[in-house]
Amino acid sequence: MNSSKILVTGGAGFIGSHLVLKLLSRGYDVTVLDNLLPLVHGKPDNSASYLSIKNKVRFIKGDIRNRKAWHSVLKNQNIIVHLAAETGTGHSMYNIERYVDVNVRGTSLLLDILANGKNKVQKIIVASSRAIYGEGKYNCQEDGIVYPLQRKESDMTKRVFDVKCPICNGELQLLPTDEESQLHPTSFYGVTKRSQEEMVMMVGKVLGIPFVALRYQNVYGPGQSLSNPYTGILSVFATRIKNGHDIDVYEDGKESRDFVYIDDVVDATVMSVESNAVNYETLNVGSGVATSVLKVAMTLKKVFKSSVKVKISGSYRIGDIRHNVADLTRIRSLLGYEPQYDFTDGIKHFADWVHKQPIALDSYDRSIGELKNLGLLK
Numbered sequence: 001m002n003s004s005k006i007l008v009t010g011g012a013g014f015i016g017s018h019l020v021l022k023l024l025s026r027g028y029d030v031t032v033l034d035n036l037l038p039l040v041h042g043k044p045d046n047s048a049s050y051l052s053i054k055n056k057v058r059f060i061k062g063d064i065r066n067r068k069a070w071h072s073v074l075k076n077q078n079i080i081v082h083l084a085a086e087t088g089t090g091h092s093m094y095n096i097e098r099y100v101d102v103n104v105r106g107t108s109l110l111l112d113i114l115a116n117g118k119n120k121v122q123k124i125i126v127a128s129s130r131a132i133y134g135e136g137k138y139n140c141q142e143d144g145i146v147y148p149l150q151r152k153e154s155d156m157t158k159r160v161f162d163v164k165c166p167i168c169n170g171e172l173q174l175l176p177t178d179e180e181s182q183l184h185p186t187s188f189y190g191v192t193k194r195s196q197e198e199m200v201m202m203v204g205k206v207l208g209i210p211f212v213a214l215r216y217q218n219v220y221g222p223g224q225s226l227s228n229p230y231t232g233i234l235s236v237f238a239t240r241i242k243n244g245h246d247i248d249v250y251e252d253g254k255e256s257r258d259f260v261y262i263d264d265v266v267d268a269t270v271m272s273v274e275s276n277a278v279n280y281e282t283l284n285v286g287s288g289v290a291t292s293v294l295k296v297a298m299t300l301k302k303v304f305k306s307s308v309k310v311k312i313s314g315s316y317r318i319g320d321i322r323h324n325v326a327d328l329t330r331i332r333s334l335l336g337y338e339p340q341y342d343f344t345d346g347i348k349h350f351a352d353w354v355h356k357q358p359i360a361l362d363s364y365d366r367s368i369g370e371l372k373n374l375g376l377l378k
Contacts, residue, residue: 020057035064060073065106083127085106115203115207125212132215134147134185140167174323177326186321216285217285219260238300241300253293257325259289278335287339288328290323291343318378
């Protein structure tokens with residue numbers, strides 16, 4: 001029986017609840033701090049992720065922006081897995097104060113308490129994001145390895161969506177983004193996650209508390225919120241399909257992401273908790289495969305046997321990147337991590353789970369209206 005005490009912030013959420021169940025199966029004493037945000041959970045009694053851990057852990061309903069909440073859960077904790085955060089690239093562009101308040105100030109309270117009092121914390125795992133890279137790593141035949149900045153709106157209005165070399169404006173080849181790549185986030189969410197990661201790294205080194213920053217890619221799988229229109233493209237598309245609504249694919253549909261199945265993410269996180277080989281490291285956690293958004297939409301339509309239309313609109317969202325795929329060399333070397341689910345298998349598991357859920361309210365049109373009104377969707 002493992003005697004270590006682990007605090008999981010955001011432990012009633014999508015990733016958190018899966019992680020908590022895995023930690024419990026490995027004998028850890030788990031405490032969860034979560035504010036059960038309605039946007040994510042709806043009513044907690046209807047939240048699959050919350051119900052999956054209810055009565056199995058010490059659960060504290062509280063907000064990481066509240067110092068008293070931190071004090072109520074930190075006593076005698078040996079390991080902290082800090083998942084609680086505001087997420088969503090588009091949503092962050094017009095909720096700037098909230099994203100700073102939760103992601104940056106909430107984390108600063110934790111670090112301030114650790115720096116100014118006695119504690120038993122031996123390790124911190126912080127959930128970072130692929131969003132901190134921005135466009136990531138590319139190769140130019142003329143200029144070699146380059147890291148493009150945010151795409152020009154003047155190009156995208158002409159439906160020129162591919163990134164260009166920042167030096168010669170030439171064509172680029174996408175490369176897997178490694179942990180040494182430049183960090184230049186293009187969304188405010190990415191800015192706050194970069195700050196969060198850097199704060200934990202700095203204070204961890206000063207206090208001698210080992211940390212691991214896990215740069216999660218696009219995580220999906222059973223348990224995702226189907227009612228939150230701001231995060232998780234698979235859940236957004238699935239909810240559209242279940243409601244009989246057509247799917248709107250931005251740009252030309254060729255934009256791609258690294259979609260990683262929830263079980264692989266949980267495995268990587270538990271391995272990081274248990275291995276000293278990754279102390280003071282930053283690690284990509286992904287599938288290592290780029291999948292286009294159009295493929296996501298068409299695959300979901302197929303597995304749901306749906307007749308909805310998939311429309312390529314040519315619209316684009318300010319702050320979105322063109323492509324992203326993780327280089328997994330470091331995590332493979334240090335942890336022996338190897339993704340167990342490819343996209344085809346993972347999406348079938350996700351669809352099977354969605355079929356068993358009540359049809360969620362489709363709030364996508366409302367969220368799109370907000371972006372258009374603010375000039376963030378063109």
